[in-house]
Amino acid sequence: MENFGNLMDGFGIALSFYHLALMAAGVLLGILVGVLPGLGAPNGVSLLLPLTFTMDPVSAIILLTSMYWGALFGGSTTSILFNIPGEPSSVATTFDGYPMAQQGKATQALTLAFMSAGTGALFGVVLITALSTWVAQFALKFSSPEYFAVYLLTFASFIGMGSASPFKAVVSMMLGFACAAVGMDGVSGNVRLTFGFTALISGISFLVAVIGLFGIGELLQTMEEGLRFEGLHARINIRDVFHAIYTLPKYWVTLLRSALIGCWMGITPGGPTAASFMSYGLAKRFARNKENFGKGDPNGVIAPETADHSAGTCAILPMLALGVPGSATAAVMMGGLMIWGLTPGPMLFIERPDFVWSLIASMYLGNVMAVVLVLATVPFFAAILRIPFSIIGPMIVVVCFIGAYTIAGSTLDLWLVLPFGILGYVFKKLDYPIAPMVLAMVLGDKAEDAFRQSMIFSKGSLGIFWTNSMLVASIMTIAMLLLFWPLIGKLIGRLRRAI
Amino acid sequence: MQTPSATLVSRFAMEVASACFVMAIGALVCFGAREFGIGWGDAGPQPGYFPFYVGLIIVIASCGVLVQALLQRRDRRESFLTREQGGRILAFFGPMLGFVVLSVLLGMYVALTIYLCSVMVVQGGYRFHKAAAISVATAVISYVVFEVWFLVPLLKGPLEAWLGVH
Structure with a gap:
């Protein structure tokens, strides 16, 4: 019940005209970023971040999360209308x-996508609230040992659960960790890995990396x-919208299953x-008529959209x-x-409950607003995509470089x-996952500090990660299992075949 | 649609090249980490300890990628980049590089005007006056949004100094 009271306080802060306007602006900018290929959520947020340095943190986080x-919504629009995922x-x-x-059911597909995404x-926000x-x-x-174990678990799960080659x-x-290590070392004050370049003393900003990579x-x-948008005309028919909303509860099994998958993965x-x-x-596996999938089955829209958005929101909880x-x-x-x-972390809930709870409250409001705004603006954003890419492409380039400069005002x-940018392009084509690099750049210093502090505690014995508490031992065991899962999975497969 | 154009770079060559490149970075990190000691001091791990092992893991993992690429070579005769794609990439990357060089020399407002205008005329086939209008408008809008509204200064060059805009 304490959460409920906190949430109401959060609504009290989030429900101001200024914050609602920020949400609307954020959602619209987000749809734009989601619709345009080449601009996605991670680097959209990176580009906007330098502009929030002077804002109040509560307003800033509301803008960025919106x-x-x-x-997330904009990405689905182009998927459905142009077959190009934003x-x-x-x-x-x-x-x-x-x-x-x-098949002429664009309105139905869009409405189902947005409603199930909503x-x-x-689902995700309720879970976060609870x-x-x-x-x-x-x-x-x-x-520190527990923190290091949690970081290790995070990274191990990329290796164990990711689809890419574990190497x-x-x-x-590790490239992310190496980039994070460049510059001033927080513990000793030494300047590391700059190779004599004074401009590198302040380190490599992860925002620059995200703008380049993504x-x-x-x-x-x-x-x-050689991108070309050969899409269908986007006209939203209000009657079709209501009809689609009316049919949504029929798909409750898919909705529930997908939301649970999304929450877990987030x-x-x-x-x-x-x-x-x-x-x-999974929706395809459990479907009664599997052959409809890929030919316009509403379940095939609802399942990925629901999971996508519940994962997106739930990703905020561990953060x-x-x-x-x-x-x-x-x-x-x-x-x-x-x-x-x-x-970020548990102390935030004690020191800045206003920040945490107004963020959570804004997640309720922002998502409702996003569903309405995205439906209302589909024709407008679809028209933007008809502007030739020879204008839009270079404009995105300009925005990216301006964004990179505004981070620290440095020409480097x-x-x-x-x-x-080249690294992001090559890595994406060769199936190197890029998210772990960004995570490592953000968490690098914290993970290193946690590791070094644990080592100082234990006088250099790695055993501390198993003996400090039951908790750390179990997290480490799961992390190790995940880390070596590619190997273990292969062994199990071989054993099965042998039997 | 189009006839498939000749392969410029094969996927295998690119896998090997990128693995070697990453390996070199790993080695560089190891080398750089040695500057401050990679062992144990009085107060636990020395500053180079963590980066050294990060570099070492990069070297080992990129060896793994290399071995995987060599093992899968026979099943994989894919292309990484065709001639046509390479041309498109170059046509996009070249002007972008030019934009960065111009930004550093002349400031971002002048650079973005020249960049947008020339790309639109040369690659987009727009009339010069239309392209010029759009690019100048973009520069003015950027100035209003960043310098006036958000108070974030962008990189300026000789033109702004001459005009007395700070």
Whole structure:
């Protein structure tokens, strides 16, 4: 009940005209970012972040999270209308969304997508409301070894649960750690890995990396494919909208299953993309008529959308309560929190309950607003995509570089975007996962500090990660299992075949 | 649709090249970490300890990627980049590089005007006056949004100094 009271206080702060206007602005910017290929949620948030440095943290986080919701919705619009996913997490929506649109059911597909996305998000926020205080209280007992174990678990799950080659996941993650280590060392004050370049003393900003990896990298990929939008005309028929809303409860099994998958994948760092694919796969497996999938089955739209959004919202929970983000975008936001002078983690709930609860309240409001705004603006954003890419592409380039410069006002950052862009492009084409790199860049210093402090505690014995408490031992065991899961899974497969 | 154009770079070559590149970075990190000691001091791990092992893991993991690429070579005759795609990438990346160089020399407002205008005329086939109008408008809008509204200064060059805009 204490949570409920807190939530009402949060609504008290979030329900001001200024904050509602920020939500609307954030959602609209987010839809734009989600609709445009080459701009996605992680780098959209990175581009906006420098503009919030002077804002009050509560207003700033409301703006950024609203942009995130908008981007998640915008990504589905292009998936359904143009068969081009605006976001990696809405790839699975194209499988059945675009066929539906081709059959003249675009309004129905869009409405079902947005409504189920809204339902998924609502599920996520309710879960956050119910669990966050409990998780934060639990995390208060953590000391450095526990924190290091949680970080290790986060990274191990990328290796164990990711679809990419485990070696590639490790490479990407460790490159992130290496970038994080550049510059002043927080413990000893030494300047590391700068190789004599004074401009590197302040380190490599993760925001520059995100703008390069996600922004320029995706643009290069889009350009290479010679992008053309050959979409269907987007006209929203109000009667079709209400009809689609009316049919939504029929799909409650898919909704519930997908929301649960999404919540799980969001809290553990599986992320929205994995959640949407997994949910689509399971919906197909449990469907009565599987052959309808891929030809415009409404279940094939509802399943990925619900999971995508519940994962997206749930990714905020570990970021707030533990200081461990569940997705690349959550990692960027967590970086923002640290820049605003807040420490994500359990202490945030004690020191700044107003911040935490107005954020959670704004998640309810922002998602409702996003559903309405995205439906209302579909024709407008679909028209934006008819502007030739020879204008839009270079404009996105300009926005990305301006964004990189505004982070610290340094020309080095302009240069750094280029190699990160090439790296993002090559890595994406060679199936290196990029999210672990971003997470490692944000968490790098914290993970290193936790490790070094634990080592100082234990006088250099790694045994502390098993003996400090029951908790740390169990987290480490799960982490180790996940870390070696690719190997264990292969062994089990071989044993089965042998029998 | 189009006829498939000739492969410029094969996927295998790119896998090997990127693994070697990453390995070199890993080695560089190891080398750089040695500056402050990679062992144990009086107060626990020395500053180079963590980066050194990060670098070492990069080297080992990229060896793994390399071995995987070599093992899968026969099943994988994919192309990484065709000639046509390479051309498109170059046509996009070249002007972008030019934009960065111009930004550093002339400031971002002038650079973005020249960049947008020339890309639209040369690659988009727009008339010069239309392209110029759109690019100048973009520069003015950026100025209003960043300098006036959000009070975030962008990189300026000689033109702004001459005009007395700070």
